[in-house]
Amino acid sequence: MMVEKVPSSSLAMQSPARIDRRSELARARGDSSLRRLDRVTTTPEVLQVANQFATELPELSLPWQAEEAPDPRVLVLNKSLAVELGIDPETLRGEDGARLLAGNLVPAGATPVAQAYAGHQFGGYSPRLGDGRALLIGELTDRDGRLRDLHLKGSGRTPFSRGADGRAAIGPMLREYVISEAMHALGVPTTRSLAVVATGRQVRRETDLPGAVLARVASSHLRVGSFQYVAASGDVDLLRRLADHAIGRHHPEAATAENPPLALLEAVATSQADLVARWMLVGFVHGVMNTDNMTISGETIDYGPCAFMEAFDPATVYSSIDTGGRYAYGNQPLVAEWNLARFAETLLPLIADDQDRAVELATQALGTFRSRYGAAYATGLLAKMGFASGPDDAVAVDLGEQLLVLLRESHVDWTSGFRALGAAARGDAELFRGLFVDLPGIDAWLHRWRDHGPDADLMDRTNPVYVPRNHLVEEALDAATAGDLAPVHELLAAVQHPFDERPGLERFAEPAPQDFGRYTTYCGT
Helix, strand or coil: CCCCCCCCCCCCCCCCCCCCHHHHHHHHHCCCCCCCCCCCEEEEEEEECECHHHHHCHHHEEECCCCCCCCCEEEEECHHHHHHCCCCHHHHHCHHHHHHHHCCEEEECCCCEEECCCEEECCEEECCCCCCCEEEEEEEECCCCCEEEEEEECECCCCCCCCCCCECEHHHHHHHHHHHHHHHHCCCCECEEEEEEEEEEEEECCCEEEEEEEEEEECCCCEHHHHHHHHCCCCHHHHHHHHHHHHHHHCHHHHHCCCHHHHHHHHHHHHHHHHHHHHHHHCEECCCCCHHHCECCCCECCCCCCEECCECCCCCCCECCCCCCCCCHHHHHHHHHHHHHHHHHHHHHHHCCCHHHHHHHHHHHHCHHHHHHHHHHHHHHHHHCCCCCCCCCHHHHHHHHHHHHHHHHCCCEHHHHHHHHHHHHCCCCHHHHCCCCCHHHHHHHHHHHHHCCCCHHHHHHHCCCCCCCHHHHHHHHHHHHCCCCHHHHHHHHHHCCCCCCCCCCHHHHCCCCHHHCCCCECCCC
16 A cells, blocks of 8 residues: 555545644634533542643643533442552542542543544545544553553533534443453453443433443544644644654654654554454454544554454444445455555655655555564464464465365354364364364364364463353343443453353353344444
């Protein structure tokens, strides 16, 4: 994939006109229809929060306040994450903790802001997106000295809401909590969920639903869309400050490179190649890989219409809005590369003064994505088959390619299929064989595979027993919406320890029943 000159980029669909970001944000600050009275109090007792993003890049955010929650109540709290952040979990469970997690109690030192960014959504450029229902409270320093964002989702309207109410319902917020924690347990870089807080207010969607706010933790919320927003303004000084901020926050090794912006591009491409390979290996379908949903840190963000693939099929799509299959499971590596090309285009003025030279350098850097992704995916697939060898092992790689064909032809469940293969490595192949229509084909494959000496213990460490099965997620969210959180906690107990098979959790390892039908997910806005 080539990086194109800016502003004329065929891959970028249509280059945005330059935008005066300072004037735009000034207009938003003066929007009296959205301005709130300052009714938020501060507390030094619960936690200390910095305001680095708000201070260093004020052009990219608006100070804002969360909508008042009439009766905030903590529904789910991630105690282990709270401890990791140096926060007393019991303090968060109290009245002040609930108000803080809903955005109505501002920690000492915090400057809550709605972040500005742009983005390509399903291939079409939107010059002004931003946090339409979210606020960055500020940055925490965790026990390992790492800076982590504390971010609220569903906290009410902001100047970026574009007519929406800025609220969220309990179901979609619990979905993000469950799936992000499952991804973390699977070893996939991801934003984390600290808590879901009921607001005590109904949210109108197709029906009235109980409202909630998700407290999310991330290495940062910098996105490709953040760079697109600044690049469209033509403000090279601001672009350089943003790049320096991203380097300092996520890729400090780039600061000492001969060409730091180019090194930043290479680092982001590497992290995204590794991330998407991990998605593919666990059967995760993001569903909405817009450029505003691709982080500079390499973490998974925004669990809207996402799901885990069951029967293996590269064409798998779950999102109700992805009617053309742009973000299908098998397209995810190509989309990631496309998004990275958009990121590369924003950095051209920093990479070199001569645009032709900048394009050449950026294209070379982007060219590493495919090889990096291919190596990461091949190594991971070999581990799923029990081989510690790398992608240079031609026989093992051929076995992997053949297995994918057999899995697809027989519509084998991705997760339970690989787990059954682990039993085959210990001598019991009948469960695995029974998943296939082409028995002569799978028997021939098994014969070659055994000759290669698969490691059953490696397979058990690599292939999960439990993922958030789509029918179980829906079952848990429906129960929670009706006031019963027990199924959510049961599902969390399974997926937070995905590799440890435990008695009594058999239903969490089984594919959806046939009467579940075709699964469709929605963005939850």
